[in-house]
Amino acid sequence: MPRVEHARGSSLAAIATQLADHELVTAAQGGDRGALDQLLRRHYDRVHAVCRRITGHEADAADAAQDAMIAIVRNLDRFDGRSSFGTWAYRIATNASLDELRRRKRRPMPTSNDDREHPHTEVADPDSDRRVDAIGDHMALDVALRSLSDDYRLPVVLRDVADLDYAEIAAVLEIPAGTVKSRIARGRAALAKALTADDGNQSTDPERPSRAP
Amino acid sequence: MNDEELPVNAELASAYLDDELDPLERAAVDTDPDVMSMVDSFFRVRAMLGEPLAVDAGTRTAAITAALAEFDARQLPSVAAASAVLPASATITSLQSRRMRAYRVVTGVAAALVIGVVAVAALNASRGNDAKSSSASANTSVSAGAAADSATEPQLKIAAETAAPTDASGTAAASGAAPFESASSAGPEIDSRDALKQYAAELQATQAPTAPAPATPSRSSCLTSDQTVLGPIVYQGRAAVAVRKQSTGVLQAVDAIDCHVLGEVAP
Numbered sequence: 001m002p003r004v005e006h007a008r009g010s011s012l013a014a015i016a017t018q019l020a021d022h023e024l025v026t027a028a029q030g031g032d033r034g035a036l037d038q039l040l041r042r043h044y045d046r047v048h049a050v051c052r053r054i055t056g057h058e059a060d061a062a063d064a065a066q067d068a069m070i071a072i073v074r075n076l077d078r079f080d081g082r083s084s085f086g087t088w089a090y091r092i093a094t095n096a097s098l099d100e101l102r103r104r105k106r107r108p109m110p111t112s113n114d115d116r117e118h119p120h121t122e123v124a125d126p127d128s129d130r131r132v133d134a135i136g137d138h139m140a141l142d143v144a145l146r147s148l149s150d151d152y153r154l155p156v157v158l159r160d161v162a163d164l165d166y167a168e169i170a171a172v173l174e175i176p177a178g179t180v181k182s183r184i185a186r187g188r189a190a191l192a193k194a195l196t197a198d199d200g201n202q203s204t205d206p207e208r209p210s211r212a213p
Numbered sequence: 214m215n216d217e218e219l220p221v222n223a224e225l226a227s228a229y230l231d232d233e234l235d236p237l238e239r240a241a242v243d244t245d246p247d248v249m250s251m252v253d254s255f256f257r258v259r260a261m262l263g264e265p266l267a268v269d270a271g272t273r274t275a276a277i278t279a280a281l282a283e284f285d286a287r288q289l290p291s292v293a294a295a296s297a298v299l300p301a302s303a304t305i306t307s308l309q310s311r312r313m314r315a316y317r318v319v320t321g322v323a324a325a326l327v328i329g330v331v332a333v334a335a336l337n338a339s340r341g342n343d344a345k346s347s348s349a350s351a352n353t354s355v356s357a358g359a360a361a362d363s364a365t366e367p368q369l370k371i372a373a374e375t376a377a378p379t380d381a382s383g384t385a386a387a388s389g390a391a392p393f394e395s396a397s398s399a400g401p402e403i404d405s406r407d408a409l410k411q412y413a414a415e416l417q418a419t420q421a422p423t424a425p426a427p428a429t430p431s432r433s434s435c436l437t438s439d440q441t442v443l444g445p446i447v448y449q450g451r452a453a454v455a456v457r458k459q460s461t462g463v464l465q466a467v468d469a470i471d472c473h474v475l476g477e478v479a480p
Binding site for chain 2: 028031033036037040041044045048049052053062065066069070072073074137138141156157159160161163165166181182184185186188189191192195196
């Protein structure tokens with residue numbers, strides 16, 4: 001089984017991405033609108049995914065992602081390249097998501113019957129059990145994510161959604177790298193437990209990390 | 214979650230998954246089935262979290278459009294400044310001093326116009342010429358009269374009679390003078406960006422689109438070829454010119470005295 005590659009910083013694709021981002025950022029800082037457009041489109045989906053996983057609601061995620069895009073533009077002149085553009089953008093996305101969560105707390109809570117964020121699970125085709133199971137897993141994941149405190153949810157999302165390493169997450173959240181490591185472990189353990197409880201058993205994933213280095 | 218609830222070796226399994234272990238630690242985990250089982254469960258969590266989420270194209274477009282609009286709004290003053298023909302000694306002055314300076318300039322121009330009109334009228338009377346011998350003098354007499362009336366007012370609004378805005382062809386003012394140099398065709402009072410937008414919309418509704426005006430050898434040369442003059446206005450109490458950027462559609466109120474962008478609004 002091929003080993004899952006985690007060292008994003010050393011992969012050629014990651015390096016190429018960062019170089020391309022650097023060029024686009026430089027051009028955008030110089031007033032190149034097309035470069036900025038390209039840069040934003042390159043990162044929007046992942047920014048949205050980060051916001052979606054942090055806020056837990058699609059509408060809130062859309063608002064947070066848009067706020068993040070605008071904040072990126074407003075602060076682009078201050079980006080000095082010491083971190084990758086992605087790291088910097090996800091920090092902004094994280095803050096935008098937390099702001100959205102704070103705004104949501106001040107709004108009336110949605111009713112427990114509000115299933116606007118959950119996919120409709122009724123399936124006309126009786127043969128699509130696997131799809132229903134997958135939807136159920138994602139629903140369980142969403143519920144489990146929302147039940148995590150920010151302390152554990154944010155590091156896990158930044159690691160597994162934004163693909164940041166421990167040092168980058170530590171910089172974004174302004175906590176020590178050791179704390180990042182333990183919080184990610186706790187967050188994953190809680191999510192794994194929730195998924196296991198939902199399943200009733202653990203699934204054997206053929207793509208699990210290989211023992212071979 | 215607290216310490217009691219954290220499974221044993223969870224940190225080890227998590228770090229293994231993230232390739233944060235040294236070779237010795239990694240080798241130890243490789244031979245531990247319990248830890249590897251935990252690695253499997255964490256891998257599943259990460260795989261689910263990492264699955265691409267469907268993003269509504271409209272949502273994406275709206276977000277990027279909003280961000281680009283922010284970029285445009287931030288770029289416009291610097292672009293206008295770069296293209297403007299400003300004196301080398303231009304400095305940032307306070308709003309109060311700028312308003313007072315503009316007021317002094319405008320009232321000075323108004324006074325000069327009054328003197329000129331009086332002189333011309335006197336000449337015409339002495340020669341017995343037709344009052345219409347100079348369309349320019351006829352126009353300036355009307356507007357200068359109004360200007361004289363308001364010369365003592367602190368506001369820069371001068372003429373109401375020639376309030377009709379000029380068309381986009383830039384044939385500013387019935388007097389034929391370039392908008393920046395004509396204090397007599399002050400145009401409507403506009404006090405906000407929304408009002409500027411409304412003014413432009415009304416103009417567009419009543420006039421056929423025309424080509425941008427060529428730059429005239431006057432202070433209006435601070436405009437670029439991308440900017441089309443819509444007409445003179447009084448923007449928040451200051452003599453100004455409404456312009457539209459052809460490339461972006463952004464509307465601007467440009468100070469008639471120093472070409473500073475007083476306000477702008479996206480289309």
